[in-house]
Amino acid sequence: DIQMTQSPSSLSASVGDRVTITCRASQSISNYLNWYQQKPGKAPKLLIYAASSLQSGVPSRFSGSGSGTDFTLTISSLQPEDFATYYCQESYNTKWTFGQGTKVEIK
Amino acid sequence: EVQLVESGGVVVQPGGSLRLSCAASGFTFDDYAMHWVRQAPGKGLEWVSLITWDGGSTYYADSVKGRFTISRDNSKNSLYLQMNSLRAEDTALYYCAKDIVDSYSCFQHWGQGTLVTVSS
Numbered sequence: 001d002i003q004m005t006q007s008p009s010s011l012s013a014s015v016g017d018r019v020t021i022t023c024r025a026s027q028s029i030s031n032y033l034n035w036y037q038q039k040p041g042k043a044p045k046l047l048i049y050a051a052s053s054l055q056s057g058v059p060s061r062f063s064g065s066g067s068g069t070d071f072t073l074t075i076s077s078l079q080p081e082d083f084a085t086y087y088c089q090e091s092y093n094t095k096w097t098f099g100q101g102t103k104v105e106i107k
Numbered sequence: 108e109v110q111l112v113e114s115g116g117v118v119v120q121p122g123g124s125l126r127l128s129c130a131a132s133g134f135t136f137d138d139y140a141m142h143w144v145r146q147a148p149g150k151g152l153e154w155v156s157l158i159t160w161d162g163g164s165t166y167y168a169d170s171v172k173g174r175f176t177i178s179r180d181n182s183k184n185s186l187y188l189q190m191n192s193l194r195a196e197d198t199a200l201y202y203c204a205k206d207i208v209d210s211y212s213c214f215q216h217w218g219q220g221t222l223v224t225v226s227s
Contacts, residue, residue, distance in 0.1 A: 043202055044144075044214070049211065089152070089214075094166045097154070101151045
């Protein structure tokens with residue numbers, strides 16, 4: 001089975017900071033990688049699919065990159081509403097495995 | 108607007124059974140595959156099951172294979188998850204999620220979830 005590892009597990013940042021979250025797959029998954037945002041008590045929300053495609057309605061400060069085994073979610077200028085937990089997820093095979101999550105907290 | 112509304116979550120004893128439902132609206136239900144995804148309290152996300160648009164194919168996580176059954180009724184715009192032989196580790200918030208397009212798969216839209224608690 002494919003394992004998805006995110007780093008860091010948590011980070012503290014300030015409004016306006018550039019934030020980067022990394023996701024590594026245990027084998028090549030081409031560009032079959034998605035990113036979700038989850039706020040406390042809420043359902044997850046799709047941000048990025050197919051590694052770099054921005055879901056409709058998602059602010060352009062969110063971007064994704066990578067292919068193969070290494071992927072990145074970048075928030076270009078962190079906003080107050082971006083403090084949340086972020087998950088990567090692979091769609092390469094029929095297991096749809098998630099990373100363990102990265103919690104972005106206010107510094 | 109896409110809406111997914113889950114129901115059926117309750118407290119159930121270990122070994123018991125439960126059927127979750129998800130009512131869909133705001134899109135052509137029978138055009139899309141549908142998923143169940145769960146989240147144990149304070150934990151991360153775990154994919155549970157997928158059913159294709161026509162119900163012709165189903166997939167399950169190893170942790171639920173042989174105990175859970177996913178189904179759909181396209182005439183009622185509804186998705187279901189039959190859960191048997193429930194264990195304490197099945198305790199979670201269960202989300203239904205709509206897939207994105209036929210040529211790619213991810214969880215484009217989510218319901219608000221229904222809580223299943225397995226406890227004696």
